Amino acid sequence: MRFRALTVLGGAMALAACSTTGDGQSANTTRVQSAAAPFASTYTPYPGTPTALVGATVYDGKGGGIANGTVLFENGKVVSVGDASLSTAGYTVIDGTGKFVTPGIIDIHSHLGDYPSPSVDAHADGNEATSPTTPEVWAEHSVWPQDPGFSRAMANGGITSLQVLPGSANLMGGRSATLKNVPSRTVQGMKFPGAPYGFKMACGENPKRVYGNRGRMPSTRMGNFALNRQTWLDAQDYADGDRADRDLAKETLAGVLDGDILVHNHCYRADEMALVMDMAKEMGYRVTAFHHAVEAYKIGDLLRENDVCSAIWADWYGFKMESYDGIPENAALLQNEGACVVIHSDDQNGIQRLNQEAAKAQAAGVRMGIAIPDAQVISWITYNAAKAMGIADMTGSLETGKMADIVLWNGDPLSVYSRPEKVWIDGALMYDALDRKRRPVSDFELGQPGEGDVK
Amino acid sequence: MIRSILLTATAVATLGMANPLAAQNVVITNATVATGDGSDPIENATVVIQDGRVVSAGTGGAAPAGATIIDGAGKWVTPGLFAAATTLGLWDVGSVSESNDQAASGSPFSAALDVAPALNPASQHVAIARAGGITRASVYSRPSSSIFGGQGAMVDLGTDANMLMRPRAFQMVALGESGARLGGGSRTGAHALLRNALREAGQYGDDSQLVGRAAARERDVSGDDLPIDPRLLDNATERGSDTLLTRFDAAALVPVVRGQQPLYVLVERAADIQQVLALKSEFADLDLVLVGVSEGWLVANDIAAAGVPVIADALDDLPSSFEQLAATQSNVGRMIEAGVQVAIGGLDGGTDGQPRSATQFAGNLVALGKLPGAAGLSWGQAFATISSTPAAIAGYSGRLGVLMPGAAGDLVLWDGDPLELDAAPTRVFIDGVEQPLVNHQTRLRDRYRDLDESDLPKAYDW
Numbered sequence: 001m002r003f004r005a006l007t008v009l010g011g012a013m014a015l016a017a018c019s020t021t022g023d024g025q026s027a028n029t030t031r032v033q034s035a036a037a038p039f040a041s042t043y044t045p046y047p048g049t050p051t052a053l054v055g056a057t058v059y060d061g062k063g064g065g066i067a068n069g070t071v072l073f074e075n076g077k078v079v080s081v082g083d084a085s086l087s088t089a090g091y092t093v094i095d096g097t098g099k100f101v102t103p104g105i106i107d108i109h110s111h112l113g114d115y116p117s118p119s120v121d122a123h124a125d126g127n128e129a130t131s132p133t134t135p136e137v138w139a140e141h142s143v144w145p146q147d148p149g150f151s152r153a154m155a156n157g158g159i160t161s162l163q164v165l166p167g168s169a170n171l172m173g174g175r176s177a178t179l180k181n182v183p184s185r186t187v188q189g190m191k192f193p194g195a196p197y198g199f200k201m202a203c204g205e206n207p208k209r210v211y212g213n214r215g216r217m218p219s220t221r222m223g224n225f226a227l228n229r230q231t232w233l234d235a236q237d238y239a240d241g242d243r244a245d246r247d248l249a250k251e252t253l254a255g256v257l258d259g260d261i262l263v264h265n266h267c268y269r270a271d272e273m274a275l276v277m278d279m280a281k282e283m284g285y286r287v288t289a290f291h292h293a294v295e296a297y298k299i300g301d302l303l304r305e306n307d308v309c310s311a312i313w314a315d316w317y318g319f320k321m322e323s324y325d326g327i328p329e330n331a332a333l334l335q336n337e338g339a340c341v342v343i344h345s346d347d348q349n350g351i352q353r354l355n356q357e358a359a360k361a362q363a364a365g366v367r368m369g370i371a372i373p374d375a376q377v378i379s380w381i382t383y384n385a386a387k388a389m390g391i392a393d394m395t396g397s398l399e400t401g402k403m404a405d406i407v408l409w410n411g412d413p414l415s416v417y418s419r420p421e422k423v424w425i426d427g428a429l430m431y432d433a434l435d436r437k438r439r440p441v442s443d444f445e446l447g448q449p450g451e452g453d454v455k
Numbered sequence: 456m457i458r459s460i461l462l463t464a465t466a467v468a469t470l471g472m473a474n475p476l477a478a479q480n481v482v483i484t485n486a487t488v489a490t491g492d493g494s495d496p497i498e499n500a501t502v503v504i505q506d507g508r509v510v511s512a513g514t515g516g517a518a519p520a521g522a523t524i525i526d527g528a529g530k531w532v533t534p535g536l537f538a539a540a541t542t543l544g545l546w547d548v549g550s551v552s553e554s555n556d557q558a559a560s561g562s563p564f565s566a567a568l569d570v571a572p573a574l575n576p577a578s579q580h581v582a583i584a585r586a587g588g589i590t591r592a593s594v595y596s597r598p599s600s601s602i603f604g605g606q607g608a609m610v611d612l613g614t615d616a617n618m619l620m621r622p623r624a625f626q627m628v629a630l631g632e633s634g635a636r637l638g639g640g641s642r643t644g645a646h647a648l649l650r651n652a653l654r655e656a657g658q659y660g661d662d663s664q665l666v667g668r669a670a671a672r673e674r675d676v677s678g679d680d681l682p683i684d685p686r687l688l689d690n691a692t693e694r695g696s697d698t699l700l701t702r703f704d705a706a707a708l709v710p711v712v713r714g715q716q717p718l719y720v721l722v723e724r725a726a727d728i729q730q731v732l733a734l735k736s737e738f739a740d741l742d743l744v745l746v747g748v749s750e751g752w753l754v755a756n757d758i759a760a761a762g763v764p765v766i767a768d769a770l771d772d773l774p775s776s777f778e779q780l781a782a783t784q785s786n787v788g789r790m791i792e793a794g795v796q797v798a799i800g801g802l803d804g805g806t807d808g809q810p811r812s813a814t815q816f817a818g819n820l821v822a823l824g825k826l827p828g829a830a831g832l833s834w835g836q837a838f839a840t841i842s843s844t845p846a847a848i849a850g851y852s853g854r855l856g857v858l859m860p861g862a863a864g865d866l867v868l869w870d871g872d873p874l875e876l877d878a879a880p881t882r883v884f885i886d887g888v889e890q891p892l893v894n895h896q897t898r899l900r901d902r903y904r905d906l907d908e909s910d911l912p913k914a915y916d917w
Contacts, residue, residue, distance in 0.1 A: 117773040117774050118775055297903050298906075301906050318547075320549065321548050321550070324548055333900075333903060347806055352772075363878075367870075417818065419822055419826055433827065445774065448774070448780045450780060453783050454783065454784075454828040455773075
């Protein structure tokens with residue numbers, strides 16, 4: 001945590017200013033700035049009914065599981081989670097016999113909205129690849145809420161929250177956006193209320209290839225680090241000052257140094273992750289999670305000691321030199337070492353089956369003698385993701401008082417044969433496999449072949 | 456110079472057997488056996504392999520003398536999987552262009568390109584796919600300098616040095632948006648290129664009297680005869696002055712226009728699919744296979760009526776382009792319901808999936824059966840899309856991707872339901888020869904089982 005010399009309201013514009021002309025005439029321009037955070041979330045939960053899910057196998061997201069369990073939720077919040085003895089009086093009862101209940105699935109790494117479908121140049125808004133460090137951009141300003149990918153993620157993947165990140169062309173890509181997977185006409189209507197911002201960084205091949213090909217820094221890994229470190233040094237100067245002159249890039253970096261903005265660092269190789277952790281120590285910030293981290297299994301001890309999560313795939317590998325050493329046992333080895341594991345997608349198709357990817361990762365572990373309980377595996381795609389996104393006090397687990405972000409699965413979510421049957425977000429039923437109309441159709445899809453089809 | 460057709464006479468070339476000298480007699484008893492022909496699995500069944508071929512698969516098979524008997528209790532046995540439309544053997548690291556032979560964007564040739572001399576059985580992806588239960592594959596050359604990608608091959612994924620089963624097994628052409636981009640910026644350009652190429656090939660073939668099998672084309676051509684390489688025949692024929700193709704490319708397309716070499720067409724959109732099917736009215740002998748086909752369900756009846764097989768992207772469900780607006784995971788199920796022959800394919804290691812993900816994709820198609828309004832497959836149907844159907848489309852019906860008498864002894868022993876996420880192969884046989892399952896990934900796994908460097912660095916742990 002970076003010590004702040006002066007106390008300022010983090011990120012918010014606290015002052016209203018008036019300007020007057022020098023000769024005493026009353027000003028005909030008045031700058032009034034909002035005291036609220038800019039681009040504030042306007043999301044409010046949709047209506048729901050008091051609901052009791054009864055008789056299902058319940059995974060609470062934190063490693064707990066109840067056979068023949070009961071989940072009660074009302075007014076958008078989880079009321080209680082217990083066994084069959086829990087009273088359901090006053091609740092609409094849904095029979096979950098033979099089914100499973102989990103917290104809503106969370107994807108910590110998505111480009112839905114900023115690289116939406118259809119993937120055409122006019123929509124390619126995920127990488128501001130005109131400068132290697134662009135801390136000043138915010139992913140939410142690129143999010144197209146009409147991306148059909150959001151509804152597929154909900155219906156097939158049970159996704160209730162996600163972090164939309166800038167891409168990895170840049171060393172510093174900008175702020176991420178944490179969203180509720182609820183359709184809205186505006187991105188503000190999707191923003192997760194109260195979620196902290198994330199900050200995207202990337203190491204390795206991508207930045208040095210993108211900019212090296214243009215004959216500018218970085219063109220090497222050492223160039224990556226030099227540019228990063230210098231940028232942090234410059235940011236420290238700003239952060240230590242009065243911050244009165246607004247500077248978008250510096251504000252974001254200062255937010256990281258303050259500990260308010262969480263760093264999500266795309267990084268594949270073990271040695272580079274070790275370097276990044278040392279850079280963070282040098283500069284006085286924390287890495288919250290490494291993303292992709294295909295070699296994380298080689299440094300599970302370091303990751304645990306530094307309390308850094310690894311947001312990874314089950315088994316994707318081989319597409320770049322830095323992913324050549326990816327192995328399917330990555331998650332299991334990390335879990336075994338006591339390090340934090342999150343399963344992510346970074347893909348509009350993969351987000352639809354995080355539960356399946358987690359199951360594959362679990363199975364690879366079993367085959368080498370590392371048995372991780374199902375309930376723990378579910379945490380990789382719920383609570384652990386929420387923790388690394390700074391929203392674990394609000395969602396990611398089925399606990400009294402938390403948001404009723406819940407999925408009822410038509411079978412074991414770790415089986416390839418299962419799919420979400422119902423998805424609730426803040427207690428509102430946003431998807432029902434048994435109700436053809438209870439599924440969102442984005443503006444783009446209206447009147448097109450396949451409108452409203454099961455996807 | 457005209458050569459007579461070269462017929463291979465040696466048994467080694469037959470089905471590209473992995474290593475007949477080491478072929479075993481293998482018997483697996485008391486296992487759950489899926490034969491791959493679309494039927495449901497059979498419990499407590501026995502599979503008998505003799506001299507590298509399947510003798511029987513089902514309840515009550517007789518074990519030959521001296522056979523290795525494997526107790527399959529609690530296990531599943533299936534044929535080796537067939538990966539349709541992959542790039543296995545052509546690359547090591549995708550973004551390392553020196554190691555990537557999937558496409559030759561700078562080549563003056565297109566249709567004439569031939570993957571056979573570029574195949575590398577030592578590629579890690581071959582070993583990893585093999586460990587995932589895949590024993591055979593069709594490998595394509597991706598269109599990049601032109602709409603034509605070149606001639607693909609059928610391969611086996613055995614550990615021996617001979618990967619090639621059948622060279623110049625099919626041609627690939629890109630239509631739709633990718634074809635438009637390669638064909639001058641519009642579908643009109645791609646179609647003009649295509650028609651011109653087939654016209655030139657037809658003319659060249661007639662003029663040069665290229666020798667080829669004049670017999671009616673069969674879907675299941677024998678694998679015993681290596682097809683002649685028409686590119687290398689005849690330099691004497693005069694061609695018109697307005698030809699666009701090189702002689703080499705034109706010669707390569709002669710078997711295509713004559714229907715002796717299948718044409719795999721990359722296409723997604725319903726309207727584009729119908730245009731491809733309509734090509735047969737202009738080039739009656741074309742032997743078409745559609746690849747991609749995200750909107751196939753919209754024109755499934757037309758595809759079925761035309762008798763054209765499909766290698767589909769299994770789970771595309773997003774309008775990722777204007778040619779995939781109607782994409783849905785129910786695509787494959789709806790096409791199969793309409794009578795189309797559909798295999799899952801196109802898993803070539805990119806973001807769309809790896810070859811070893813085939814079982815996961817097939818399992819997803821079964822999952823759809825529980826969703827109202829979705830078109831799912833039975834277990835047997837789903838398994839066929841990654842075994843017997845792609846093998847049949849490749850011309851190996853009854854011989855690969857299936858456990859029936861006379862088929863190749865490609866066998867996979869699984870520790871559970873092959874389509875379920877927690878199952879994996881424990882033993883893999885190709886032509887009855889057991890295959891090693893060690894690869895770069897397993898070695899890394901073993902090294903990093905622990906992080907103890909108290910005695911020596913990890914580098915000494917091997």
